[in-house]
Structure formats: C-alpha cells, structure tokens
Amino acid sequence: MSAAKESASEARDTGTLGKLMVLLDRVTHADEPMRFTDILAVANQPRGTVHRQLSHLVEEGLLEIDTDGRYSPGLRLLDLASRSWARNEFRLIAEPHLKALQDLTGETVHLGVLRGTSIIYLDKFEGQQPVRMYSQIGNASPVYCTGVGKAALSILPRERVKALVADLAFHRFTANTHTAESLLAEIEEIRKQGHAFDREEHEVGIRCIAAPIWSENLSLVGGVSVTGPAYRLTVERLSEWAAAIQESAERIMEAMRIGLGPRR
Amino acid sequence: MSAAKESASEARDTGTLGKLMVLLDRVTHADEPMRFTDILAVANQPRGTVHRQLSHLVEEGLLEIDTDGRYSPGLRLLDLASRSWARNEFRLIAEPHLKALQDLTGETVHLGVLRGTSIIYLDKFEGQQPVRMYSQIGNASPVYCTGVGKAALSILPRERVKALVADLAFHRFTANTHTAESLLAEIEEIRKQGHAFDREEHEVGIRCIAAPIWSENLSLVGGVSVTGPAYRLTVERLSEWAAAIQESAERIMEAMRIGLGPRR
DNA sequence: AATTACGTTCCATATAATAGAACTACCCGG
DNA sequence: CCGGGTAGTTCTATTATATGGAACGTAATT
Numbered sequence: 001m002s003a004a005k006e007s008a009s010e011a012r013d014t015g016t017l018g019k020l021m022v023l024l025d026r027v028t029h030a031d032e033p034m035r036f037t038d039i040l041a042v043a044n045q046p047r048g049t050v051h052r053q054l055s056h057l058v059e060e061g062l063l064e065i066d067t068d069g070r071y072s073p074g075l076r077l078l079d080l081a082s083r084s085w086a087r088n089e090f091r092l093i094a095e096p097h098l099k100a101l102q103d104l105t106g107e108t109v110h111l112g113v114l115r116g117t118s119i120i121y122l123d124k125f126e127g128q129q130p131v132r133m134y135s136q137i138g139n140a141s142p143v144y145c146t147g148v149g150k151a152a153l154s155i156l157p158r159e160r161v162k163a164l165v166a167d168l169a170f171h172r173f174t175a176n177t178h179t180a181e182s183l184l185a186e187i188e189e190i191r192k193q194g195h196a197f198d199r200e201e202h203e204v205g206i207r208c209i210a211a212p213i214w215s216e217n218l219s220l221v222g223g224v225s226v227t228g229p230a231y232r233l234t235v236e237r238l239s240e241w242a243a244a245i246q247e248s249a250e251r252i253m254e255a256m257r258i259g260l261g262p263r264r
Numbered sequence: 265m266s267a268a269k270e271s272a273s274e275a276r277d278t279g280t281l282g283k284l285m286v287l288l289d290r291v292t293h294a295d296e297p298m299r300f301t302d303i304l305a306v307a308n309q310p311r312g313t314v315h316r317q318l319s320h321l322v323e324e325g326l327l328e329i330d331t332d333g334r335y336s337p338g339l340r341l342l343d344l345a346s347r348s349w350a351r352n353e354f355r356l357i358a359e360p361h362l363k364a365l366q367d368l369t370g371e372t373v374h375l376g377v378l379r380g381t382s383i384i385y386l387d388k389f390e391g392q393q394p395v396r397m398y399s400q401i402g403n404a405s406p407v408y409c410t411g412v413g414k415a416a417l418s419i420l421p422r423e424r425v426k427a428l429v430a431d432l433a434f435h436r437f438t439a440n441t442h443t444a445e446s447l448l449a450e451i452e453e454i455r456k457q458g459h460a461f462d463r464e465e466h467e468v469g470i471r472c473i474a475a476p477i478w479s480e481n482l483s484l485v486g487g488v489s490v491t492g493p494a495y496r497l498t499v500e501r502l503s504e505w506a507a508a509i510q511e512s513a514e515r516i517m518e519a520m521r522i523g524l525g526p527r528r
Numbered sequence: 529a530a531t532t533a534c535g536t537t538c539c540a541t542a543t544a545a546t547a548g549a550a551c552t553a554c555c556c557g558g
Numbered sequence: 559c560c561g562g563g564t565a566g567t568t569c570t571a572t573t574a575t576a577t578g579g580a581a582c583g584t585a586a587t588t
Binding site: 015069 | 534537543544
Binding site: 014015016017018020021024025028029031032056057059060061062066067072073074075076077078079080081082083084085087088113115120122137138139140217219 | 278279280281282284285288289292293295296320321323324325326330331336337338339340341342343344345346347348349351352353377379384386401402403404481483
C-alpha cells in the first residue's frame with residue numbers, strides 16, 4: 001500500500017465501483033467539462049489509474065469526452081434516471097396530492113425525500129408558465145436549509161438527528177442559514193408545530209412551508225413544501241396554509257399505507 | 265471460464281463496471297421491482313456473484329432494496345442525471361429554437377440525439393397543460409420507428425447506416441413499423457427531402473415530422489421533431505411545417521458552430 | 529528546433545471479484 | 559410439531575482485474 005493517504009477522511013471504499021462513483025460524482029458535479037489534468041489533480045491517484053477509470057466510465061456512457069478531451073456527464077445517465085423517476089412509488093402516490101396543493105395555493109409545490117444528509121427533490125408542480133422539466137427534480141439540497149429537510153429531521157428520533165447533524169458541514173448560504181445549534185433548536189420547535197419554514201435560509205428571496213412525510217419504519221422520510229418569493233409570501237401568509245399542507249402530507253401517508261402495505 | 269455462455273450474443277465486457285452496468289440496466293428497465301431470484305435467473309451467473317454485485321449497487325445508491333427484498337432503481341441516479349441534463353450543451357443551445365417551433369406549430373416539440381441504436385430524448389416542449397416533467401425526457405426509443413431517428417440516420421454515411429441496421433432487432437410496434445428493407449428505402453427518400461415522417465410507426469394515433477441535426481464530424485447526430493395526434497395531423501398538414509422545422513434545425517446547427525467552436 | 533506540458537500505453541504486482549458450497553431463515557404441507 | 563423445499567446470505571481459496579510507476583507519444587510554447 002502506498003503511503004500519504006491516511007490523512008484524507010474519505011473512507012469510502014466499496015471496491016472498484018465505489019472508486020468509480022467518486023470519480024463520476026466529481027465530474028458530474030463540476031460546473032463545466034473537466035480536462036484530464038483537472039480531474040487528476042483532485043483525484044489524488046496515479047495518472048494511469050485515473051485514465052483507465054475515466055475510459056471505463058466513458059465506454060459505459062456514464063461520462064462523455066468531447067473532441068478537446070474534456071469530460072462531461074454522459075447521456076446514459078438520463079436513460080437510467082428516467083426509469084428511476086417514472087417508477088418511483090412514493091412519487092406516483094403523492095402526485096395527485098401535490099397537484100391539489102398546487103391548485104389550492106397557486107404556488108410551487110415540491111416533493112422531497114431524505115437521502116443521507118441531503119434532500120432529493122422527486123417532483124415539482126409549478127403554477128404559471130410551462131414548467132422547465134428536470135429543473136429542480138433530482139437535485140440534492142442540504143437538509144439544514146430547506147423546509148422539507150427540516151420537516152424530515154423533525155420526525156426522526158433525536159439520536160439519529162444528532163448523528164446526522166454531526167456529519168454535516170454547515171455552509172452559510174444566506175444570513176439566515178442555520179448552524180448546528182440553531183438547527184437542533186428549531187427542530188424541537190417543528191416537532192411541536194408539525195410543519196417547518198424556510199425563512200430565506202437557502203436562497204435570499206425564497207421562503208417556504210413544509211410538512212413531513214414518513215413511513216412507519218422510517219425507511220422513507222421526506223416531505224412536501226409550498227415555495228415562493230419572499231416579497232409575496234410572508235411567514236404569516238405561509239402559516240395560513242399550514243393546516244392544508246399537513247393534511248396533504250397526512251393523505252399521502254394514508255395512500256402509502258394502502259398502496260404499499262398489501263402487495264400492490 | 266465456465267461453459268454454457270457462448271450462445272449469448274452479449275459480448276459486452278468492460279470488466280467489473282461493464283458487468284455491473286448490465287445488471288443495473290436489467291433492473292432499471294424492468295417494469296417493476298425484481299426479487300433476487302428473478303435477477304439471478306436472467307443474469308446467468310453464480311448466486312454469490314450476483315448477490316455481491318447487487319449489494320455494491322445498493323451501497324452506491326444506484327439500486328434500492330425494499331423491505332421485501334425487491335430491487336428498484338436508486339435515487340442516486342436522479343441526482344447524477346439532473347446534472348447531466350442541466351449541463352448538456354446541445355440541449356442548452358437548442359432550447360430557444362425548440363420553444364420557437366412550439367409557438368409556431370402549437371404541437372409538441374422534441375429534441376433527440378442518437379446513441380448507439382437508440383434515440384434519447386433530451387428535451388420536450390408541450391403547449392397546453394403543465395408538462396409532466398421527465399415524462400419522455402431521457403427515454404431511449406428505437407431509431408427505426410421515430411421521426412428523429414430516421415432523420416438522424418439520413419445524414420450518416422451509407423455504410424454506417426447499414427452497419428447500424430444490421431445490429432437492430434426490428435420489433436413490430438404497429439402495422440406501419442419498418443422492416444430493415446423498408447427502412448433503408450425510406451432513408452434514401454429522406455436524404456432527398458431533408459425531413460422525415462413518423463406515420464404511426466411507433467404508436468398508433470401518433471404522427472410526426474422531423475429534421476436532422478448534426479455536427480461536422482458527426483460526433484453528434486440527432487434531430488428536432490413536431491409530434492401530435494394523427495386525427496389532427498395528417499401527413500399533408502405536417503408537410504406544411506417542413507420548411508420551418510428544417511430551418512429550425514439549421515439555426516440550431518449554426519448556433520452549435522458558434523457556441524461549440526471557440527471555447528466559450 | 530528545443531522544451532515543456534499533457535495525454536496515453538505498458539506490464540509486473542497487488543487487490544478485488546469470482547464461483548462454488550456451506551449456512552441460515554423462512555414458508556408450506558402433512 | 560416436524561420435514562423439505564425455497565429464498566437469501568456468508569465464507570474462502572482461486573482467478574481475474576485493477577493498480578501504479580515508468581516509459582512513450584504527441585501536441586502546444588517560445
């Protein structure tokens with residue numbers, strides 16, 4: 001084994017696949033196509049290794065390489081994901097309820113689910129203009145600064161929240177973004193209320209209200225939210241929808257019990 | 265090496281990743297969650313091997329396993345794909361032109377790209393109701409029964425078309441679906457016309473007109489299409505848009521030369 | 529033309545995947 | 559309550575694959 005590696009805290013190692021996925025993540029999460037050298041620099045691994053790994057990813061269509069030798073996410077990912085999305089049971093069950101909530105509020109409705117320390121948005125209903133599909137869907141956002149994220153945390157047992165928070169790196173997106181302490185405090189509040197707000201904690205000018213959704217055994221934890229521009233949506237205004245959104249969450253959970261309980 | 269494998273024509277073997285991707289494809293392309301035994305049956309590989317491979321895919325979030333031990337596509341795929349989509353240069357460049365075409369025709373406009381023997385839909389603009397996002401996007405459809413597919417083939421050199429057609433398994437979706445011979449014949453026609461029709465060849469009741477889009481070195485081959493219900497859109501009616509759609513394709517190609525040529 | 533940066537290929541070695549079997553848990557019928 | 563099948567998991571020597579260091583091309587730069 002080579003030396004100079006023990007300092008890194010990235011203890012991820014599912015073998016070959018794990019290493020490849022780390023690389024794939026790096027390239028897909030970059031803002032623009034990366035050249036070989038750029039990737040090599042952040043991968044701290046030998047040139048030959050990185051080169052072969054990239055070649056394999058390209059061969060499988062997970063990455064693509066343009067004529068300038070720059071790597072971008074591959075289209076194969078789209079095909080795989082479209083199945084993942086179309087078949088997702090949680091999303092299918094929630095769909096009509098999200099639509100109803102959109103009709104009621106006239107604002108954007110999101111469905112999200114907790115994965116690790118992120119909220120992944122599964123669906124979105126926008127009111128006005130033709131939706132730019134995919135827009136938000138599939139995006140992973142930090143738990144600590146999204147309504148859905150905080151709502152989701154509020155129904156987890158306290159030890160699990162603590163453990164999860166310990167894993168978080170709190171990035172200060174806005175002046176209102178939580179720290180570990182303030183987050184834990186607010187979660188207690190949310191537990192009592194049954195709903196969570198996002199008071200411009202992720203993005204200035206954006207507020208939301210969210211309610212948690214969970215399965216009995218907590219194998220699925222997420223939430224619904226109603227989101228909109230801060231100039232139009234004060235916290236008071238959002239509060240008026242608290243009952244509706246919590247009811248909507250309840251109905252989705254009810255539908256899950258029926259839909260997922262007995263085989264199909 | 266074990267015997268009883270040479271009959272299969274699946275000569276895909278990029279090493280470890282390749283094998284895992286075959287498995288991942290199997291599960292994501294199924295219509296419903298698969299149990300371990302189901303996967304084992306189609307994978308013809310030893311139990312231990314399949315089990316470990318699935319475990320690795322689950323660990324990486326590419327697959328998910330529910331409480332009944334059934335495997336489904338994982339949400340990690342969504343996150344990866346959303347980046348792939350959002351950053352796709354071809355899609356970004358084409359976007360305004362697709363919108364314009366939608367405004368002009370009032371019908372659904374698709375953008376697709378050739379990958380192997382499939383067309384992958386990259387974007388979609390629908391007129392009327394709020395779009396169900398992801399709907400079609402990311403889906404891979406056979407070249408031989410889609411307007412975009414046939415348009416794309418029409419600009420490839422004849423040998424390449426021949427080779428590609430030889431790889432195809434023609435599934436008869438409707439009474440109008442092409443065979444190898446009729447497809448090759450129509451491609452010649454499309455070469456002259458500059459646009460292709462789909463005369464209910466994939467789905468009864470759906471017709472479309474498409475124009476090809478390609479980069480100089482053919483590293484990118486695809487097309488735009490206008491699609492709609494057959495009762496409203498006769499081939500004559502569609503023909504009226506032939507000039508517009510070809511012009512739209514031209515403009516997209518022009519934009520690509522500018523946008524992709526000089527770095528950025 | 530010389531120099532440097534960048535990307536690719538090679539090959540002995542180390543590492544991870546493989547395959548077969550043994551093991552466990554569960555379900556169903558007698 | 560027991561036996562026998564079915565479904566899924568774990569174990570381990572063997573084999574295949576990935577690794578990494580260095581050597582090799584091949585542009586770009588001056």
